[in-house]
Amino acid sequence: MGIESMLPPHVTPEQFIRTAATAIVADRELQFADKKSLVLGLTKCATDGLMPDGREAAMVVRNTKNNSGQYEKRVVYMPMIDGLLKRANQSGQVSSIFSDAVYSADEFKRWTDEKGRHFKHVSNDTDERGELRLVYAAAKLKNGDFLIEVMTKCEVDVIRNEVKTAAKESSPWQKHYREMAIKTVTKRLCKRLPGAADIYSLLDVGHSYAAEQAVPTATVVNPVNNARPRLRDVLSNHRFTPAPQATAPETTPVPPENPAPESEVAPPALEAALIAFDDATDEESYQAVVEHCKTLAQTLSEAHRAVLREKMKQQGEDKKTP
Secondary structure, eight states: OOGGGTSOTTSOHHHHHHHHHHHHHHOHHHHTSOHHHHHHHHHHHHHTTOOOSSSSEEEEEEEEEOTTSOEEEEEEEEEOHHHHHHHHHTTSSEEEEEEEEEETTSEEEEEEETTEEEEEEEOOOSTTOOSEEEEEEEEEETTSOEEEEEEEHHHHHHHHTTOTTTTSTTSHHHHOHHHHHHHHHHHHHHTTSTTGGGGGGGTSTTTSGGGGSOOOGGGTSHHHHHHTTHHHHHHHHOOOOOOOOOOOOTTSOOOTTSOSOTTSOOOHHHHHHHHHHHHOOSHHHHHHHHHHHHHHGGGSOHHHHHHHHHHHHHHHHHHHOO
């Protein structure tokens, strides 16, 4: 099963793969994070029909304690506010949906009369807006109904305090409080929208406040085995830029059994190729990875080409073993 079967019609595999590759290249932490959790995060993102571009969804690296009591860097998939709004608009029953924050210097009123519910927000777009006091999300439905959710800062903080990692300096609650507060009220509104079942995958416990927690080891083992074939889509579609060749000193040749010097970090393209080899369970997929590696080898240093040759040799011997 490829990535095409997971993405909605409006997102092409090429778009998703290109965006995911860009995110990985741009974020050094993602390149060296646990590969299983990265694949699982991208799988969830594709299933939800979002792009991992940091606006619709983000791949966030967390220091997570494993079963051995050691910490390792794992990737957590986090739908963002633009992703929630995108999915709500795609329901076919929403004319418009929007959200914002209200500061102490802003004018904000809401009332209900015989014509329905209304609100007015006049933003004081100066440097003297004051403290954030409210966040709201509103939607106009195609049947004429108007829905609005308003949360005070105190109400938002109750939700924030449920997140164990919120007090940490690396938490988005510390770095991007406004965005997280708006995301919180938007989630509450989305649960009231018609067809909300279509976006429940973005609102359940695995994708909401608990998404900031560590990903349990048990949740990333079995799903990843099913998701790995999608890495071959990345290998076959992504184009890599040739890298500067790193030449080892003539006096200290690198032995074939340990070709990469410790000081030379393996590029993400090589890491992906090695993982794809492990995933090649049939001859057709194995040959597809081999063909890709012929092009990939031209972008690698001699030391990393030796790593690739050693992997291909090992896989060849494994395939011959009955």
